Amino acid sequence: MSNILVQAQAEASINKINFEAAEKVRQEINGLEYLTKDQKIGYSTELEDKTKTQAEQILERAKKDNLQGLVKTGQELIKELQSELAKVEKLPEAPKTDDYNEQHGLWKELLNLGKGQIDNFKIYSVKSELKDFNKIEKFYKDLVDFKSHILIESYTRQVAKYREKYPKNQKIVELFNKHLKQASNNHYGTQTGKDLQHYINSSATPAFQEIQQLVKNLDKQAEGIQKLEKLIAEYSQKPKTSELIKDLQNHKDLLSILNTESGDLKQVVEGHIKRAEEALATYNKEYQMYQQVLQKGQEDIRAQIARLRALKNEKAIKLADKIEKQEISYLATAELSGAVGYKTFIPNNVARIKQEVDEFIAEYEKNHRPLTPLEPAIVESKEVEKQEIAYETQKVSNPNLEKGKSQVKIKGQKGEKTITYKVKKQGDKVISREQISEQVTKAPVTEVVEVGTKEESLTPPKSEPQTHRERKELKIPFETKQVENKDLPKGQTHVKQEGKAGVRTIVEEITTKDGKVVSRKTIIDEVATQPIARIIEVGTKEAKLAPVPSTPETKPQQEKNEMGTKEPEKMAPEMAQKSQKQVSAGTQKGSSDKTPKKQLPNTGEATSIFAALGSVLLILVMALAIQKKKKSEK
Known part of the structure; x- marks a missing residue:
């Protein structure tokens, strides 16, 4: 009996050792950085029911796969670095000035170091031995830092080009000095790993992106102004363009006062250009119709002049001369729109002249009708x-x-x-x-x-010193919204989105005379930037009380009774009763012992072992009882 107990305890101890060894290996494999998720799941499954030796063998294979994953990742990174270096080399270097001298020195040193680490990684990755894992990983992490060094050099070269293009823009200078300029006592060369990545992600990259957006706005603004200037110069030479030129100049003035530091101005600039082009299309169409109506009106007046001259009367000829000298040219004074718009001005004047000629001829025929009865008939033809x-x-x-x-x-x-x-x-x-x-x-x-x-003309555009424009930007307050969050505990709040005030742009055209304001006219009143609402999440999750653990009830007597009744026909009643009493008495004795004993952590393994031993003892007692009964029957 004692041998069985010892053997069971030994097996339990071995199982525990194997289990703990497998769990330790599983945790170590999960911590291998360069294994894929599928590889880790595969190794975890393979560790089930493995001995300590087998678990160690699996760990060795996992480490080799982890090394291969590191080599593969490093090789992909090297390809990326070589591509980024090629892009940087195409950019012109920053000027040799105080603003860039520290970066020049850092880049020269870090470039040589980075290329050296690329060569070292290639050499050691060919062997791919586990004993060199730490060296290979060190080379890889240095290459990750080298990627950040390349990025900073790229930012510096591009910003230098932007500053040269817009030397008077103080916002670009401010962002460069605060986030990208390197100093002898403060530079990124002393940073590695997470510290270097923090500088890139939280300072350098956001500043560069803001500068890029600012330059895009400046480029778009300059492009729009240049296009409008060309249109103004071209259409200033054409007739009837006073209103058109005023409209184009208005769009140009609005573009010149845009806030280039506020959002993306692409749509704003393109909107002004589109409206200017629509005005040009309208002018071209209206001017073509004006010419047709003018030509028709002048021909109608000439027909009336011909009627007068056909009378061969001195008064009729004088009237014809007067109309020819004054009225034909007068029609051309019509404008494309407004009070003297051609659509009404020309037809009204033609009708007025025709009526005047009709009245003159009617009066003439009345006073000069011949008296002869042989007067020929009047014939009408086409x-x-x-x-x-x-x-x-x-x-x-x-x-x-x-x-x-x-x-x-x-x-x-x-x-x-x-x-x-x-x-x-x-x-x-x-x-x-x-x-x-x-x-x-x-x-x-x-x-x-x-x-x-x-050759561009150097003649400055005519200015109107008595009229100027003023631009104001008013803040549009943002609203605060509350939304429910079922994952947030009730009574707690969380700001999901910070609010931001909008911008309303008002431009007024002010006319002054002798230093006094004569008129004030609002020519634009538009929302440049919409406000962004502040969103606050309000928790609605009800707190749940932790369940009270119940005291496990053991039923050793019932279990023993159930096991004891598996073969009732083979057990004598008195022996079954005797064995039940013995087991019950042993159970009661064990439960009545109130002396505290030192116990191992409740892992579940001890309970399993004692249950197994109890079952073995019960079977032995039953077997002895049956054997004794058979002997008594003989």
Whole structure:
């Protein structure tokens, strides 16, 4: 009996040793940094029911796989470093000035060190022996730092280029001095690992990204202003563009006062350019219609002049001369829009002149009607006449052609129109000739002449000293919102998103005279930046009380009774009763012992062993009882 107990205890001890060894190996494998997740799961599964020796063998294989993972990761990093170095070498170096001298020295030293560590990693990774793992890992971590060194050199070179492009921008200088400029007593060369990564992530990279966005805004602003200046110069040479030029100048002024430090201005600038282009399209369309209406109106007036001259009367000729001298040119004073817009101005004046001529002729015919009864009848007929339409000449700027020179890009072609007249004749005498229709049968082709502008004009634009603009930026307060968070304990709050005030831009055009404000006009009132609401999470999670652990109840007597009744037909009643009493008495004695004993931690293993021993003892007692009964029966 004692041998069985000893053997059981030995097996339990061995199982415990194997289990603890496997768990220790499992934890060590989980800590191997360069194994994949699938590899760790595979090794963890393989460790089930393994001996201590087998677990150690598995650990050795895992370490080799971890080494191979480190080599593979390092090789991929080297490819990335070589690519980043090639990009940096394409950027021009920063100037040799005090702002960059410390960085020049750091980069020269760290570049040589980084290339050396690349060579060392390649040499040791060829062997890939476990004894060299620490060296290979040291080389790898140095290469990770070298990646940060390359990034800082790239930032420095790009910012130097931005500062050269916009030397007067103080925001770029401020961000560079605060986050990217290296000093002899404060530089990143003394930082490694997590400290270096913290500097990159929390200081250098955010500052560089802010500078990049600022430069994008400045570029976009300059691009928009330059485009509008070219349009203003081009359309200033064309007729009827006073309102258009004023509109274009307004867009240019608004672009020049944009806050380039606030968000992304791409959409704002493109919006001004789009509205300017729409104004140009409207002008071109309206001007073409204006020319057609003007030409038609002038031809109608000429027809009225012809009616007067046909009378061959001194007063009629004087009136015709007056109309020809004043009214034809007067029609051209019409504008594209407004109070003297061509759509109403030209037709109204043509109608006025026609009415004047009709009244004059009616009065003339009344006073000069011949007395002879043989006066010929008045005959009305239609006459068709074809006329040429002169083509226009349009001048466009060519920045690649020398100033003072010009060249024809598209040759002009004359058009043709068919005009139908209603003619009244009395004999051979034309009484009246009135145009009743006009149709363009061949449209003229505008001649395009390129004018050289290679040398930019130094003549400053005309200014209006009595009118200026003022720009104000008003803050738009943000609102605070509360949202429920079911994962946050009730009664607690958490700021999910900080609020940020918006910006409202107001531009006023102020006219002054003798130092006094004559008028004040708001020309723009728009929200430049929308406010961002402050969001506070409010906890709604109800606190749960921890369950009270229940005292485990043991039922040794019941278990022994159940085991004792597995073969009732083979056990004598008195022996079964006797064995039950013995076991019960032993259990009661064990439970009545109140003397405290030193116990091992309750891992579950001791309980399993005692249960096994109890079962063995019960079986032995039952076997002895059955054997004794058989002997008595014989």
